[in-house]
Amino acid sequence: MGKARLSQKRTKKHRSSPKKKKGERTHTVSIPDALNGGKVTIGTVTLAEIKKAAKIYSGESGHLPESQKQRQLVRVPSKGQRIRFLKEAADAIAAKEALALPSHGGRPWKCEVKVLDSTDSVSKSVVSKSGGKKKQGPLFRWFRGKLELACLPHILEKVEVMEIDDIKKCNYLSDEGTDEEDCDDLVVSKNALQERAISTLSSLAWNDPDHHIPLVERIWLSPDHVKYSTRKAAMEHAGELVRRDKLIDRVLHGRGAKGSILRPFKPTKAAALEAGYYRFLRDGLWVVGQEEDWQDEREEVWLRRQERIARVKKDRGEAARVKKEATLQKQKAKANMEKGISAVDVGLPHKVITNDTVVTLLDSATCSPTCSKSDTLSAGSVELQAMESDNDSPPDLKSRRLTPSTHWRLTQQQIDLCYDAAVEHYEKVMYTVKARALFTELADGFDLLRERGRGRFDMELPVFDDPKFSFLTDLERASWMPVVRTILGEDVALVHKGVFLSLPGSEMQVYHQDGPHLTTKYQKPCHAVNVFIPLVDLTRKNGPTEFCLGTHILDYEYFAKEMVETPLAKAGTPIIFDYRLGHRGLGNSSADCRPLVYLTYSPSGGKEFKDSVNFSRKRYIKIGELVEKPLSREERARRRREVIV
Incomplete structure (x- = not known):
């Protein structure tokens, strides 16, 4: 009886601790990592650990899994869980791809991304390159309480971002200029994906020869609903859409490079047809004479801005002359002191232009665009007014009203x-x-x-x-x-x-x-x-x-x-x-x-x-x-x- 009970206990104990499958054992890999003693652990995470981590980061009590306490890469044996994590990685890649290309007509680019788990479909060539040994599934890492594809930062790094610095459309009709803070709000969503930075763990997962890098398939969908299967073709089309937007901005809205306002001009019929056609393709609307609607209001805005620019240039020139005059007076005074001659002996004025006067004038030259001439010149700058010449007056800016067109309309x-x-x-x-x-x-x-x-x-x-x-x-x-x-x-x-x-x-x-x-x-x-x-x-x-x-x-x-x-x-x-x-x-x-x-x-x-x-x-x-x-x-x-x- 005693031997039988002992045999049953051994059987229960044996069943309670099953053997790990081959390939799921925890092992270490030596890499140049001073923070972790030169070693990173690659282990296997269970479904229970995944659920436990989710509860902890959602606010419930508990302790972090051991794989999160250490700098560890993990394998996910559950195929269903792998597919879920790869889907989240695909969403992150799709978001980065969509933000990499400029929007068109208020519609963003879209990218359909599939991150494929190639564990079950490994070609013979891949097996032979790895020494006849079949590669294992992709590696994952912990990121804010969730498992994430470890090599994701490297995939995101390869996303090519199209630069469009010369298209700046913030407050282009404002007479007070462009508000840089408003423009910065437009790119906050781009910076969010940069939190997935390349690290030691991601580099190891990217270069590890024993584990797969998932296959990434992309299909780009343009704002005008055209599909592209290659990034090169998508970027070429994006460049064409940007060119169209520039033409629309110039002819139909009077905006130049970086959103600068243009003085009213008379576009040709050919330019009006081309810009109008591109606007029709983008917005679906064409209003005859739209290329002239902005000109009446813009003429007044342009004149006010040119007057302000001329006034600021004049103030800066006056400040520079005052500074030069002050420097000359200092040099003369220094030379006279060396010779032992006082200012009274040489007949110099008792009141000279001081550094305070120069600083005041320099500050006034960079004041707000709406300040007037009387505000710019301080009370202590009497000498500056005396040096003012007639040639420094602002240029005579005359308004030019364009005659409205009558073509393509009813009489x-x-x-x-x-x-x-x-x-x-x-x-x-x-x-x-x-x-x-x-x-x-x-x-x-x-x-x-x-x-x-x-x-x-x-x-x-x-x-x-x-x-x-x-x-x-x-x-x-x-x-x-x-x-x-x-x-x-x-x-x-x-x-x-x-x-x-x-x-x-x-x-x-x-x-x-x-x-x-x-x-x-x-x-x-x-x-x-x-x-x-x-x-x-x-x-x-x-x-x-x-x-x-x-x-x-x-x-x-x-x-x-x-x-x-x-x-x-x-x-x-x-x-x-x-x-x-x-x-x-x-x-x-x-x-x-x-x-x-x-x-x-x-x-x-x-x-x-x-x-x-x-x-x-x-x-x-x-x-x-x-x-x-x-x-x-x-x-x-x-x-x-x-x-x-």
């Missing part, structure tokens, strides 16, 4: 003709509804007029087919066709035309896109554009259209308040946008109606573009022939007088 006569036709059509349709008691049918919509929200009507005008409106429908006469052909190509077709009428008190539309993407697998070029031509000057109150820039790009269709732009175009100025761009008409709180001509273009022969939702008359009731509105008493009297004459 005033054409605007009036369209306005009268739109109002007359609306009155005819509404009189027909009243005469035939079609109020119920009005809610469903007619072929010539349908309601797009309260107080907002979409109208088709048969009169637009008349030759006198060929300036709208003729592809050779329409003044904005150079812009449309720049976007869609030479062969284009007019798909639809009409008028949007927003009455006083109309409500704001729901944010929408006129048409979806033709495919969601990749970003296709623009397949249709809308041209909005307001017939009155747009203001904040009469219901302009609000656009959400960049929503024509796949994965960015959602509404973002910070990307909103509301063009306040003058009457007859076309607003051209991608058919997929998100937008909405704002409410009309003014006392006047706001008519707007719209035209939709697509490449000719484009069989893939069919908008049966917006442009199908089958959905609506045919109103038939419109009832003529009876003439007023004054109109009848006028016609009788014409007949008599």
Whole structure:
């Protein structure tokens, strides 16, 4: 009985301490590390230790695992845990890759990263290079209570960052200059990844011949939704996007290198077309005349800045002259003292320019840009005012106002003709509804007029087919066709035309896109554009259209308040946008109606573009022939007088 019990105890003891698998034994590696006696331990971490460390760093009580107390690299035998840690490493690499390339139109680069565990798929060539011995899985290290891929800092170090120091866009419209602190806030997220610094442990894991370096696969996705499989191709495209942004900044916003403001200039039509096209590709919007919108306000800003620069240069020159004069007086006084001659004997003034005066003037020369001349010159600098010459006065800066362009727009006569036709059509349709008691049918919509929200009507005008409106429908006469052909190509077709009428008190539309993407697998070029031509000057109150820039790009269709732009175009100025761009008409709180001509273009022969939702008359009731509105008493009297004459 005693021997049997002893045998059972030995069996239980044997079961409670199983043998470690081959390859999981802890061993040491000698490396030049003075802090740890020249040795680093490579061991195996258990799932229990991983959970225990997570509890400790989350605030619960406990003691750190032994592998964290020592400078130790560990293997993770659990394949599921390895995959989880490699996924976290992939996220860190993806974040660094995305920040390495500049954003475009408010959209960052994206990078899809996969860190593959190659333990189970080792090629024969790799095995032969390691002396016929199969390599083990990647090594990990403890980082802030979590296990992390040990060689991650070396992988992050190889990420090439694209330098764009010459693109500085902070406060470019400010008359007070650029605020450096605001610009520093933009790169805080870049510095966060630098905490994974190269260390002795990471170098050992990177160079260890007995353990794998995980395979890293990357796919770059550009801000305009184009995929690249190599960093070289991605950086070339990023450079092209930066070049486009520079051209847009210069022509459409008046910004030069490092965000410097430019004096207004008259861009050529070719430059306006190129910059406008790049802006359309980036934002999905093109406002005719946008290259001149910044110039009126910028002229005043530029003049104020040039005057300030001239004033500061003048103050610095005065301070330099004062300093030179003080030095000469000191030298003369020293020479006279050596000869034993006093200042009174040689007739020098009793009051000389002192060092305090020079310091005061030097400080005033570097004062705030808004300080005036009277503030710059101190009370003790009387001598400086005496030395001031007429040649030091600021240059005469004259304002030059550029004449606004009129190309690619409607003339005033054409605007009036369209306005009268739109109002007359609306009155005819509404009189027909009243005469035939079609109020119920009005809610469903007619072929010539349908309601797009309260107080907002979409109208088709048969009169637009008349030759006198060929300036709208003729592809050779329409003044904005150079812009449309720049976007869609030479062969284009007019798909639809009409008028949007927003009455006083109309409500704001729901944010929408006129048409979806033709495919969601990749970003296709623009397949249709809308041209909005307001017939009155747009203001904040009469219901302009609000656009959400960049929503024509796949994965960015959602509404973002910070990307909103509301063009306040003058009457007859076309607003051209991608058919997929998100937008909405704002409410009309003014006392006047706001008519707007719209035209939709697509490449000719484009069989893939069919908008049966917006442009199908089958959905609506045919109103038939419109009832003529009876003439007023004054109109009848006028016609009788014409007949008599």
